[in-house]
Amino acid sequence: MELPFYLEPLGSYHEIISHPYNVDEAVSVAVFHEHRIAFYYWADWTKGIIHGRPKEQPPTLVTFDWHEDTASPCADECRELEELDLSRLSNIAFFSWAKLNPLNDGHILSAAYLNLLADIFIVCKQKIGDHPVLTDIYGNEHRIYCFSCAEEMRQVLVQYSSEREIYLDVDLDFFTESDDPHGGGNNISLVSESVIESIFNPHSTIMKFVLPRLAGMTIALEPEFCGGISNMYALFHALEKSIFNGALLSGKTTWKK
Structure with a gap:
């Protein structure tokens, strides 16, 4: 049966x-x-499959995550990516769920390999390593920059490019503290709402740079790395009320000013 x-x-x-x-934009x-x-939405937004027009150049990714999530696609995965039909959202939806790494650490560089993203800026709590330049299927180079805090990232980001659009990506586990080297585990604490x-908030130095250039926002819930569903909802609510007026998906959402 065809999807x-x-x-x-x-x-x-x-x-x-x-x-x-x-x-005048949405x-x-x-x-x-x-x-x-997130791979599904980046593909849709960059290619303009359903929502919006195709982008002349892929946006920069700005992501906040406990983990780096920068596993490179292996040779077999690269071949599968090259064979993916990016004109049909059903194919991308199935691929995102069933073919991308189930450890949820390969979506960023898989998207960059298809030139759905430009360079990647990450604020994370995992031990930061060195990252080689990724060359995509068209020969473009993609660089990965990792930082331990938002202000460090902002200082580099403002020098990098003021013209390119940005995808903002948040994994809620970024708002946790864990002594487990892989994040999560049994000894998790949540950062305060004031930290989030x-x-x-739209007046922070990083958001004042990101929001004018925003081309889409993705939020990963991942309750197993937040210490459970209750913690996940608490963190989501704290993020939501920091940046939005109203509840997401209510049809009444606006950005805080």
Whole structure:
């Protein structure tokens, strides 16, 4: 049986809301459990399959995550990526769920390999390693920059490019503290709401750079790395009220000013 043209990954949701700065534009915010599903939305938004027009150049990725999530696709995975039909969202939805690494650490460089993303800026809590330049299927180079805090990233980001659009990506486990080298585990604590607000309120130094250039936002819930579903909801609510007015998916969401 052939899949329909349009298919959104199971358990994922998106809302199209007015752009935080550009009054004549709209932007999508997507929410899902497994972080690899971000690949689906980046493909849709960059290629302009359903939502918006194809982009002349791929946006920069700005992501906040406990983990780096920068596993490179192996040779077999590269071949599968090259064979992926990027004109059909149903194919991308299935690929994101069933073919990308189930450890949820390969979606970023898989997207970069297909030139769905430009360079990648990561704020993470995992031990930061060195990253080679990734060359995509068209011969373009993609660089990965990792930082321990938002202000360090901002200082590099503002020198990097002021013209290119940005995808903002947040994994809720970024708002946890864990002594496990892989994150999660049995000894998790949550950062305070004030810490979350200090980064994501629209007047923070990093958001004042990101939001005018925003081309889409993805939020990964991943409750197993947040210490459970209750913690996940608490963190989601703290993020939501830091950056939005109203509840996401209510049809009444706007960006805080």
